[in-house]
Amino acid sequence: MTVIPQLDAVIIGGGIAGLWLANLLHGRGDRVALLEAEQLGCGQTLASQGIIHGGLKYALGGSLTSASQAIAGMPERWRDCLNGTGDVDLRGLTPLAAENLLFADGSGLGRFRTFFASRALRGRLRRLEPQFWPEALKGCSGWVYALNDLVIDTPALVERLARPQAERIYQHPFQADQATAIDDGWLLQLGEQRVQTQYLLLCAGTGNEGLLSGLGIDQLQMQRRPLRQVIVRSKRLKPLYGHCLTGISRPEPRLTITSHPDGNGWLWYLGGQLAGDGVNLDDAALIQHARSELTICLPWLDFSDAQLSILDIDRAEAAHHGQRPDQAFAKRQGSTIVCWPTKLSLTPDLGDRVLALLPKPSQHDLQDVPLKLPPAQSGLLRWSR
Ligand SMILES: Cc1cc2nc3c(=O)[nH]c(=O)nc-3n(C[C@H](O)[C@H](O)[C@H](O)COP(=O)(O)OP(=O)(O)OC[C@H]3O[C@@H](n4cnc5c(N)ncnc54)[C@H](O)[C@@H]3O)c2cc1C
Numbered sequence: 001m002t003v004i005p006q007l008d009a010v011i012i013g014g015g016i017a018g019l020w021l022a023n024l025l026h027g028r029g030d031r032v033a034l035l036e037a038e039q040l041g042c043g044q045t046l047a048s049q050g051i052i053h054g055g056l057k058y059a060l061g062g063s064l065t066s067a068s069q070a071i072a073g074m075p076e077r078w079r080d081c082l083n084g085t086g087d088v089d090l091r092g093l094t095p096l097a098a099e100n101l102l103f104a105d106g107s108g109l110g111r112f113r114t115f116f117a118s119r120a121l122r123g124r125l126r127r128l129e130p131q132f133w134p135e136a137l138k139g140c141s142g143w144v145y146a147l148n149d150l151v152i153d154t155p156a157l158v159e160r161l162a163r164p165q166a167e168r169i170y171q172h173p174f175q176a177d178q179a180t181a182i183d184d185g186w187l188l189q190l191g192e193q194r195v196q197t198q199y200l201l202l203c204a205g206t207g208n209e210g211l212l213s214g215l216g217i218d219q220l221q222m223q224r225r226p227l228r229q230v231i232v233r234s235k236r237l238k239p240l241y242g243h244c245l246t247g248i249s250r251p252e253p254r255l256t257i258t259s260h261p262d263g264n265g266w267l268w269y270l271g272g273q274l275a276g277d278g279v280n281l282d283d284a285a286l287i288q289h290a291r292s293e294l295t296i297c298l299p300w301l302d303f304s305d306a307q308l309s310i311l312d313i314d315r316a317e318a319a320h321h322g323q324r325p326d327q328a329f330a331k332r333q334g335s336t337i338v339c340w341p342t343k344l345s346l347t348p349d350l351g352d353r354v355l356a357l358l359p360k361p362s363q364h365d366l367q368d369v370p371l372k373l374p375p376a377q378s379g380l381l382r383w384s385r
Contacts, residue, residue: 094153193371269383
């Protein structure tokens with residue numbers, strides 16, 4: 001008689017959510033397997049800007065909103081992980097930047113005077129004197145503040161989380177019709193093999209939508225919020241991590257710039273208002289708008305030789321009337337837990353929520369249960385594919 005392998009949790013999706021939870025659950029003694037349809041990180045995770053932030057950009061309107069308070073402790077949680085004292089061991093992962101900047105050209109503090117003077121923000125940001133400005137901001141006639149955020153190299157993050165779990169991570173596009181509900185969890189038909197699991201953790205990003213309807217979980221809905229990020233390539237670029245607030249008329253950074261190694265130099269990856277507004281523009285109009293925004297935000301730099309391209313991607317989140325949700329999302333429906341971290345930054349919050357939904361791991365011998373599936377490989381950054 002064939003023995004059906006028993007697992008505590010099968011995780012669907014190998015982005016930040018799935019990889020983080022695989023580490024967290026295995027670390028506490030659960031028998032886990034992760035199934036990734038394509039390559040690890042290939043969804044939103046390797047398209048993200050990698051900023052681990054404490055939500056101060058949501059407080060630009062002048063008050064600490066519930067969004068900014070929920071996320072405030074996240075950079076510290078990530079730093080603990082980087083130091084080996086957090087929920088998940090990220091030692092050896094070096095951030096691309098240890099802080100992120102807020103800057104504006106050609107003006108006094110203006111409407112941000114109250115924001116920067118707020119007592120609640122003390123310890124979370126500090127003014128930088130010009131001698132400490134990065135090369136890319138030398139020439140700015142305004143001000144620069146440093147936030148206690150950090151910027152993570154997302155391919156290195158994916159590798160770091162995948163490495164200790166390599167024997168439990170498989171390449172397999174999971175479909176709802178591969179699952180049959182049983183008394184104590186799910187029976188899964190994975191290729192030739194049958195596997196039993198107590199819990200199914202849906203961490204498939206946009207893929208959760210189809211899995212939810214396939215599994216008959218209609219109460220939980222997903223929303224997509226599209227972005228049109230812009231990639232800037234030029235030999236002249238120097239690394240810069242920051243939000244530009246020059247002349248903004250609504251409380252959202254005009255440009256959010258992160259820098260990523262590209263051949264022998266750097267490329268800039270642009271988000272912020274530009275990427276949201278870009279959804280209403282065609283390609284040519286967005287490229288023209290991006291050039292104009294670069295010139296307004298960084299007029300001391302020459303972008304004449306820069307090549308610009310566009311990366312279209314949807315954010316996948318729990319439905320929240322089309323608005324940005326404030327927190328990570330984890331809801332249990334029988335033996336299924338549906339997860340959306342909402343932000344890379346909020347992944348530790350997602351971990352807390354999932355642990356609160358699961359019973360303590362059962363006492364068993366933590367021997368791996370190898371599945372007859374190929375291993376999943378790490379994906380490439382979206383712009384290098
Ligand atoms: C342009 C952009 C910039 C961002 N910048 C930031 C930032 O700077 N800071 C921040 O905090 N957050 C940021 N975010 C948000 C953050 O990237 C996401 O919240 C996070 O990456 C979502 O992770 P995830 O694991 O839920 O989903 P994903 O990374 O999308 O992973 C889902 C995985 O599931 C797999 N999958 C799908 N269907 C199946 C299936 N049927 N079977 C098996 N596997 C399946 C996919 O292949 C994919 O690998 C950004 C998002 C975008 C789009």
